[in-house]
Amino acid sequence: MQQICLDCGMRVSETTRNCPKCDNPLNLQHDGSTITVDIAHQGERVSEALQKMQSEIDLASKGVAKSIRLVVGSGLIRDEVVLVLRDLKFRGDVIDFEAEPFNAGAILVRLK
Ligand SMILES: [Zn+2]
Numbered sequence: 001m002q003q004i005c006l007d008c009g010m011r012v013s014e015t016t017r018n019c020p021k022c023d024n025p026l027n028l029q030h031d032g033s034t035i036t037v038d039i040a041h042q043g044e045r046v047s048e049a050l051q052k053m054q055s056e057i058d059l060a061s062k063g064v065a066k067s068i069r070l071v072v073g074s075g076l077i078r079d080e081v082v083l084v085l086r087d088l089k090f091r092g093d094v095i096d097f098e099a100e101p102f103n104a105g106a107i108l109v110r111l112k
Contacts, residue, residue, distance in 0.1 A: 006031060006064060014062070030066040030112040039081075040073040049077045050084055057094065061111055069100070070107045081107060 002011050005019040006029040018025055039052045053070060060068045072078040085097045085107070100106040 003062075005029070027061075028112055029064065031064045033065045034067040034069050034108070035060050035063075035065045036069040036071065038071040040071060040075075040077045044077065046077055046080050050080060053081060053084065057088070057109065057111070061093070066110070066112055068109045068111060070109060071105060072107055073105050078105070078107075085109060 001014040003014050003016070003026060004011055005022065005024060005026060007024045008019060008022040010019055010021040012019060012026065016026060035056075037052070037056045039049045039056070044052065049072070056070075057068060070081060072081050082097075085094065088094045089096060095110040095112065097107055097109040100108050
């Protein structure tokens with residue numbers, strides 16, 4: 001699979017970290033967009049919701065979105081998601097996260 005450098009438009013392989021043409025760090029480039037994923041409203045158990053979150057974050061991190069918005073509801077899933085996100089932030093897998101203002105049932109995760 002290939003990715004495109006958002007700065008100069010060069011096509012490079014997915015595993016390349018810095019653009020060979022303009023030297024931009026490719027894993028930090030984003031187009032400012034936000035992906036919304038609902039992980040809590042299809043009858044998911046907590047473990048299923050957490051798995052879904054992890055795979056969506058992994059997928060989104062390889063793309064060009066700036067943030068991922070997790071719709072988590074207000075119950076146990078939300079509490080567990082916050083715990084896992086704290087861990088991901090500590091490890092540097094995500095930059096930051098916060099409950100969406102005026103909507104505690106959604107969490108905005110900054111990927112890049
Ligand atoms: Zn470039």
